Amino acid sequence: MKPILPGAPWLIAHKSMLGVNKPNKITLNGKDYVLWQNQKGEVFALNNICPHMQAPLSEGWVCQERNTITCPFHALEFDRNGRLYKEEKVDTKPLTQSLELIVKDDCIWTYGGFEPRLPISEDLISKISSEYDFIGVTETKIIRGEFLNFLLTSYDFNHQKGLHRDSFAIVGNKISNFQENGYYPSLDQEFTIARHSLADIIKYPAVLTMPKILKLRLEYCFPSVTVVFGKLSIGNLVQVFLVYPENEHQSKAFAILFANFKYGMTKFLLKDSLLKATEKIIEQDTNIIENSYPREKPKIRLPNEEIMFYAEKLYREW
Ligand code: FES
Ligand SMILES: [Fe+2]
Known part of the structure; x- marks a missing residue:
């Protein structure tokens, strides 16, 4: 396939997911990888295709002592660099490719083997994880x-009182302070x-924690990260929404949640419900994309759509 946004940084997983x-099998831009985390919390990734007879390594198992992945077909073992392990030692030459990962604040990033074209947004996530408690991952x-259709939904400021009216009772939506700022747009939403x-x-x-007027601050790191800072009645919630392309017809989305609540217990009481509500938002966005007809030139324009066109321009001019 023609890769989508080659050289973009993709946040493909949080360590707690592995x-x-x-x-674990991860597909990015048409390529499958096997990812595993050892007991020290180090994370590795190899091309998922076994260099012997092309079985999927992700169906195999990890040897804890040797930190190798074993192929499910003939039980050959490969180390983190893709070198064959046999008779108590590793070959010198890798037989399969490893995927370079950048692990920061438990987030796993990769350029999918391409030359990096944008830095990873590690500062933003580092700041969030130092200022807020980690809640969980959806x-x-x-x-x-x-992929572009899902991307545009994240920059579409007219769909909340349509698509997210159900379950969240959003009936009004005001946008202010939109800043383009290159690949890092931001805005305030009410x-x-x-x-x-x-x-x-x-x-x-x-x-029940949503006040009548819910104030949000959105910070984007194009193309994969949308951070929503929300002021709830019980404290502040941060939803880090992530998406990456598996191939030209399919993407994956998830969110990492952080919060600062006024009362310590709130986190434990509301954790599941916050995760479920965030999953619902992703599900609502997904459903409309999966069920809409092929895009045509719109015959109607709505306010604030320039934000969506700005994201589309970044995508097309990549
Ligand atoms: S196919 Fe993997 S060991 Fe044979
Ligand atoms: Fe949405």
């Missing part, structure tokens, strides 16, 4: 649709929240 000494959601239905409250108790 487990320990367990192979389930990963597969989006069957073009939602008007209606009364939540009893059904929503039962399903997502966290919606």
